[in-house]
Amino acid sequence: MKKIYFCILVVSTLLLASCEKDLDQYPHTETTSESVYTSAENYNAVLAKIYASFVTTGQERGGGNADLSSNNGQDYMRSYFNLQEAGTDELASTWLEGDFIGDLTFLSWDANDSWVSDMYYRIYYTIALSNEFLRNATDERIASLPEKEQSEIVQFRADARFLRALAYYHALDLFRNIPFVTEVDPVGAYAPPRYTSTEIFNYIEAELIDIEENLPGRSEVEYGRVSQAAAWTLLAKLYLNAEVYTNEARYTDCITYCNQVLTAGYSLEPDFQKLFNADNHLRTNEIIFSLQVDAMHTVSWGSTTYLICGEVSNTSDYQNPADYGVESGWGMFRVRGELPALYNDADGRKLFFTEGQTQYLDEIDNQSYGYFMSKWTNLTDAGEIASNTADGGVNTDFPLFRLADVYLMLAESVIRGGGGSSSATALELVNELRARAYGDNFESDGRLSASDLTLNFILDERARELAWECTRRTDLIRFGLFTTDSYIWQWKGGVRDGRAVDSKYNYYPIPTSDLTANPNLYNEEY
Missing domain, CATH: 1.25.40.10 (Tetratricopeptide repeat domain)
Structure with a gap:
C-alpha cells in the first residue's frame, strides 16, 4: 500500500532566513509548540509536514491556507523543476507570459524574478520547519516522554536533518553563497550570516555523514x-x-x-516507463x-501534476489526454529539438509525442513546434487512470x-x-x-x-x-556548457539559433527582498 504522510499545522514562530521586514515571509502558525510537541505521534505529524513541504503550498487541499503569505503560490517542486529545466535543451514553454517563465527560458533573469524568489523562500521555509522541529526534539526537550517514544523521536531527528541538508543542497546548487541558519540560532528578528559555497558544502557533508548511521537501511525503511x-x-x-x-x-x-x-x-x-507512472511507489x-504526490492527501497543482498535465497539449487534434491519465492537457511544455536528437530509434527511452509536431522550434511559444514529452503519466500499471486530475491532481510520485x-x-x-x-x-x-x-x-x-x-x-x-x-x-x-558557446541549443540566450550568455547565469541571485532585509547578503555579479 502506498504510504502517505498526513500533515498538521506546524507550530511556534518560525522565521525564514531574514529579518522581520522581509515582506512578511513567514510561515503561518495557529498553535504553540507546548501544545503540539507532546507525543511521538505529534512529532511524526510535524515531520510529515516537512516532507510535504516539497510538494504542497498550504495546509489545505490544493494549497489552501497558504504556508507563506507573500509567496506567489508556486510549490517547491514546481519551482525546482523550472529552475533546473526551463533554460536547458530539455524544455520549452508555450506559456511564457502566463507562467512568467520567459526569463528562465532565455537565461536572462534578475534578482526580482518571481520563480527565483519562490524557489528561494520555499527552500528556506523547509529549512525553517526543520529547524523548529529540531529545537523541540532535543534530548532535554523529550526527556519527560516514555522511553519508547524518545527512541522514535531520535529517529525522526535524523529524518529532519536529512531533509534540511537536502534543502541546503538545493540552495547551494542554485544560489551558491547563501544565508545559513540552524536550530541553535535565535528565533525572531535575526539576520543570518552569509556562508560561502564551500562553507555550505562542508556543512552538508558533515550533516549527512553524521546522520547516516541513524537512518534505516533499505529493508527497514x-x-x-x-x-x-x-x-x-x-x-x-x-x-x-x-x-x-x-x-x-x-x-x-x-x-x-x-x-x-x-x-x-x-x-x-525492468520496465523503464513504470518508474514514472501512478504506481511508481511500487518501484x-x-x-x-x-x-510523494497523492490525489487525496497531498493534492498539488505543482510537482508531478505540473509535469504530466503540462506535457499534454491543450490544442492538438492528435494527442489524447486519457493516454496520459489526465482529464485535459495544460499544453505548457514541449522539448527543444536537441533532446530528441540525442536518441536513436531503437532506444526505448525515446518517449516523445511527435504527430503533428516539428522537432525544432521556429517559435518557442507556439505548440506546433517541438515534440511533447510522454515520459510521465498518471496511469496505473494496468493502464487505468489513477485519479481525476481536474479535481485532485495526479497520483504519480x-x-x-x-x-x-x-x-x-x-x-x-x-x-x-x-x-x-x-x-x-x-x-x-x-x-x-x-x-x-x-x-x-x-x-x-x-x-x-x-x-x-x-x-x-x-x-x-x-x-x-x-x-x-x-x-x-x-x-x-x-x-562547462550551460552559459558558454561550447554548446548552443535553440533559444539559448533568447534567440532562435542560440547564443552564449553571461557566466553569472550559472547560479541564481538572492532575491532583492532578502538583500534588503539582511545586510549580510549580497550578489557578486547581479
Whole structure:
C-alpha cells in the first residue's frame, strides 16, 4: 500500500532566513509548540509536514491556507523543476507570459524574478520547519516522554536533518553563497550570516555523514521516508559537483558513496516507463527516495501534476489526454529539438509525442513546434487512470533519487579520474542501463565498448536516462556548457539559433527582498 504522510499545522514562530521586514515571509502558525510537541505521534505529524513541504503550498487541499503569505503560490517542486529545466535543451514553454517563465527560458533573469524568489523562500521555509522541529526534539526537550517514544523521536531527528541538508543542497546548487541558519540560532528578528559555497558544502557533508548511521537501511525503511541509501546518494551528488562548488575535485568520494548504494540491494526496474507512472511507489527496487504526490492527501497543482498535465497539449487534434491519465492537457511544455536528437530509434527511452509536431522550434511559444514529452503519466500499471486530475491532481510520485543516476555518477567519476572503481565496472553499469533501454536491440544498437565511454557520452546518456528529472542544468554547468558557446541549443540566450550568455547565469541571485532585509547578503555579479 502506498504510504502517505498526513500533515498538521506546524507550530511556534518560525522565521525564514531574514529579518522581520522581509515582506512578511513567514510561515503561518495557529498553535504553540507546548501544545503540539507532546507525543511521538505529534512529532511524526510535524515531520510529515516537512516532507510535504516539497510538494504542497498550504495546509489545505490544493494549497489552501497558504504556508507563506507573500509567496506567489508556486510549490517547491514546481519551482525546482523550472529552475533546473526551463533554460536547458530539455524544455520549452508555450506559456511564457502566463507562467512568467520567459526569463528562465532565455537565461536572462534578475534578482526580482518571481520563480527565483519562490524557489528561494520555499527552500528556506523547509529549512525553517526543520529547524523548529529540531529545537523541540532535543534530548532535554523529550526527556519527560516514555522511553519508547524518545527512541522514535531520535529517529525522526535524523529524518529532519536529512531533509534540511537536502534543502541546503538545493540552495547551494542554485544560489551558491547563501544565508545559513540552524536550530541553535535565535528565533525572531535575526539576520543570518552569509556562508560561502564551500562553507555550505562542508556543512552538508558533515550533516549527512553524521546522520547516516541513524537512518534505516533499505529493508527497514518505510516508503517515502529517507534511508541510509538516500544520504549516500545525496553525498555522491555533492561530491560529483564539488569542483563547481569548492574548486576541489572529489570524484573518489563520489565513487565511495556510489559503491555504498550499489551494495544496498537495489536493482534496475525492468520496465523503464513504470518508474514514472501512478504506481511508481511500487518501484522501490530502483527508486531510492521519492517525493510523494497523492490525489487525496497531498493534492498539488505543482510537482508531478505540473509535469504530466503540462506535457499534454491543450490544442492538438492528435494527442489524447486519457493516454496520459489526465482529464485535459495544460499544453505548457514541449522539448527543444536537441533532446530528441540525442536518441536513436531503437532506444526505448525515446518517449516523445511527435504527430503533428516539428522537432525544432521556429517559435518557442507556439505548440506546433517541438515534440511533447510522454515520459510521465498518471496511469496505473494496468493502464487505468489513477485519479481525476481536474479535481485532485495526479497520483504519480517524483523519483528524486534512483539507482540509474548512481550508475552514471560512478561512471563519470571513473572517467574523471576518481579511484575506488574501474573502467570495466563503469562500462558494465552503463551497459545495464542500455540493455534496459534497447531491449532486444541491445546487441545490435545499444551495447558499448570501452572506447565509447567518454565524458561527452556520459553527458548525453544522462540526458537520455534522466530527462525532466531535474538534473540537466546542474549537469551542463559541471561540464562547462550551460552559459558558454561550447554548446548552443535553440533559444539559448533568447534567440532562435542560440547564443552564449553571461557566466553569472550559472547560479541564481538572492532575491532583492532578502538583500534588503539582511545586510549580510549580497550578489557578486547581479
